[in-house]
Amino acid sequence: MLSKSDVLVLRNQFPALSKQVDHRTAVYFDGPAGTQVPERVIDAISNYLRNHNANHGGVFQTSVESDQVVDEAHRAAAELVGSADPSTIAFGANMTSLTFALSRALAQTWRAGDEIVVSRLEHDANFTPWILAAQDAGATVRYIDINETDCTLQLEQYQETINDRTRLVAVGCASNAVGTINPVKQICHWARQVGALTFLDAVHYAPHGLMDVVDWDCDFLACSAYKFFGPHVGILYGRKNLLESIQPYKLRPAPNDLPGKWMTGTQNFACLAGTLAAIDYLADIGRLEETTPPQSQPDTPTLPPDAGSGQFRRPALARAFDRIGEYERSLLKPLLSGLAANPHIKIWGIADPDRSRERCPTLSITHDRWSPRELAQRLNEVGIFVWHGNYYALPLTERLGVEPSGMVRIGITHYNTHEEIERLLDRL
Ligand SMILES: Cc1ncc(COP(=O)(O)O)c(C=O)c1O
Numbered sequence: 524m525l526s527k528s529d530v531l532v533l534r535n536q537f538p539a540l541s542k543q544v545d546h547r548t549a550v551y552f553d554g555p556a557g558t559q560v561p562e563r564v565i566d567a568i569s570n571y572l573r574n575h576n577a578n579h580g581g582v583f584q585t586s587v588e589s590d591q592v593v594d595e596a597h598r599a600a601a602e603l604v605g606s607a608d609p610s611t612i613a614f615g616a617n618m619t620s621l622t623f624a625l626s627r628a629l630a631q632t633w634r635a636g637d638e639i640v641v642s643r644l645e646h647d648a649n650f651t652p653w654i655l656a657a658q659d660a661g662a663t664v665r666y667i668d669i670n671e672t673d674c675t676l677q678l679e680q681y682q683e684t685i686n687d688r689t690r691l692v693a694v695g696c697a698s699n700a701v702g703t704i705n706p707v708k709q710i711c712h713w714a715r716q717v718g719a720l721t722f723l724d725a726v727h728y729a730p731h732g733l734m735d736v737v738d739w740d741c742d743f744l745a746c747s748a749y750k751f752f753g754p755h756v757g758i759l760y761g762r763k764n765l766l767e768s769i770q771p772y773k774l775r776p777a778p779n780d781l782p783g784k785w786m787t788g789t790q791n792f793a794c795l796a797g798t799l800a801a802i803d804y805l806a807d808i809g810r811l812e813e814t815t816p817p818q819s820q821p822d823t824p825t826l827p828p829d830a831g832s833g834q835f836r837r838p839a840l841a842r843a844f845d846r847i848g849e850y851e852r853s854l855l856k857p858l859l860s861g862l863a864a865n866p867h868i869k870i871w872g873i874a875d876p877d878r879s880r881e882r883c884p885t886l887s888i889t890h891d892r893w894s895p896r897e898l899a900q901r902l903n904e905v906g907i908f909v910w911h912g913n914y915y916a917l918p919l920t921e922r923l924g925v926e927p928s929g930m931v932r933i934g935i936t937h938y939n940t941h942e943e944i945e946r947l948l949d950r951l
Contacts (some may be wrong), residue, residue: 524849525937529811534938536561550943553908555699555885555934557749558730560801564753567800571793578789589792596795597782601801602836604744604760605735611766614787614795617757618726618745619648624787625743625759628771629720630656633690640684640692640696642667642676643922646699647915649724653693653766661866662690669922674701674872675881689719696728700916700932701872702885704728707740715740720765726750730936731851731883733844736760755802759785762880765863802836804807808937809842848936854935854944855884861948867891871923871930884935890951895931902931905950907943909933914929 525533534540539559542549551559563698575592577585615621633639641650643666657664667680676694686690692714697704711721719789723744725734730751736744742765748756758898766781778784854874862868871887873879890898897910902909912929913920920926933947 524853525808525811525846527940528848529846530937530940532811533561533808534940535565538562538565539936540938544903547906550907550939551945552933552935552939552943552947553910553937554730554749554939555727555932556910556914557755557934558752559938560752560754560797561804562798563804564800566838567796568754568793571796575796576793579792592796592799593790593792596799597624599799599836600758601760602838603729603734603802603805604746604758605733605737605837606760607737610781611760611763613759613761613766613782614790614798615757615759615786616791617755618724618747618759619652619757621745621757621759622652622722622724624771624785625722625745625761626652626656627659628769629691630660630662631770633657633660633662635661636688636903637662637690638665638684638686638688639663640665640667640681640689640694640714641918642694642705643917643918644674644676644698644701644703644705645667645693645695645918646724646726647917648726649693649695649722650918653691653722654851663688665689667694669919670925673874673878674698674703674919674923676703676705678706679708681710685713685717685719687717689714689717691720691722693722693724695724695726697725697731697883697885698872698916698919699727699885700887700914700930702727702882704732704848704881704883707741711739711741727883727885730847731844732848733841748794748798748801751801752804754791754797756791756794756798758798761785798827802840805843806836806839807841807843808846809844811846850937851884851935854939854941855879855882855886857941858884858933858935858944858948859886861944862886862888862951865948865951868895871925885932887930887932889925889930895929898931902947902950907947907950 533786537559575588577589597612601609665684668677714721720742723741725746729746742762744760806899869889873882899911910932
């Protein structure tokens with residue numbers, strides 16, 4: 524587990540974490556909407572713009588250097604999701620844009636009578652793109668419901684719903700609203716049994732647990748670097764033969780091979796450099812005993828010394844997420860117990876601290892006197908940052924009947940501390 528001093532070393536790498544609000548250090552519980560970034564991510568972005576800024580595919584020096592950075596970002600992102608092949612990674616503006624692009628491409632292969640399965644636990648980005656694509660193709664959408672008491676999926680419905688007409692099952696790895704971790708490996712297995720494709724939304728899961736496209740045996744997975752300490756970049760993984768055989772909407776001069784075929788327009792190269800730095804930051808958490816990560820990377824025009832050495836990050840990433848998970852649960856448990864002891868507060872989703880392995884450390888609450896907006900405002904007055912509303916998890920908030928005001932979301936990441944949890948509980 525990350526020790527108190529490990530967390531201090533890590534926190535010192537995040538400039539935003541020293542922000543003061545009325546002479547008090549700001550508390551960031553807004554990670555599910557976008558985490559803060561370590562100095563090395565900021566440095567990598569400015570280093571790219573200072574030293575390597577050029578478009579893709581030229582023969583001159585900065586273009587070659589820029590392509591090296593992008594290639595390394597592909598390798599790092601492949602290792603992050605557990606793929607051995609960097610060409611299975613496409614970058615884009617964000618998860619939503621990539622999902623819309625994939626859904627339109629896949630829908631060209633769907634016909635009337637085909638069925639698409641989505642769940643009510645989703646962020647709308649893993650819901651509406653599939654529904655619109657199904658409408659275009661005349662396909663039918665089938666919905667998996669939740670158990671209202673703990674906001675887990677009604678798993679038995681998958682077995683009832685998936686059949687030989689199912690073409691795609693889209694499900695999140697974890698809920699961005701209530702934190703529930705879904706058994707995606709099992710769901711992918713059920714889909715595979717009937718030859719259906721699977722799409723996993725790992726956006727919320729990515730900063731908390733190790734993604735593993737091989738073990739989960741999914742066909743597609745999407746996540747976003749700005750949720751795991753990087754800049755605003757979307758990441759799509761696809762099984763190679765599918766990325767090769769499916770025809771995306773693309774421009775004629777754009778590449779026909781992988782991964783360029785799936786990457787529309789000019790990429791945000793500077794932020795790809797930042798994404799690479801964010802993944803290396805995570806890998807360094809797994810290496811904490813060996814070396815203490817520097818406060819920031821030197822502003823150097825060279826690539827990291829270990830660039831291009833293949834699978835060097837994956838074992839470190841696996842160790843990092845073991846540590847992160849254990850540490851985050853050590854914060855989540857007292858938070859759940861403290862909230863349960865407050866008679867004014869309702870916790871939506873898994874509230875039992877003993878079930879903390881079934882959820883990410885992201886929880887939504889409502890208060891019997893303050894609206895979600897008022898509660899978030901009152902917490903802001905003492906420098907505690909939380910989200911209110913539906914956080915685009917509209918399928919869930921509609922299902923729970925909490926629209927239009929929604930809930931208040933408290934999102935823990937590994938840079939939060941026990942003292943911050945106490946501050947929050949005190950204020951509540
Ligand atoms: C679970 C989940 N899926 C999808 C998205 C959409 O991601 P993006 O902002 O990269 O489009 C989010 C963003 O909050 C999310 O939390």
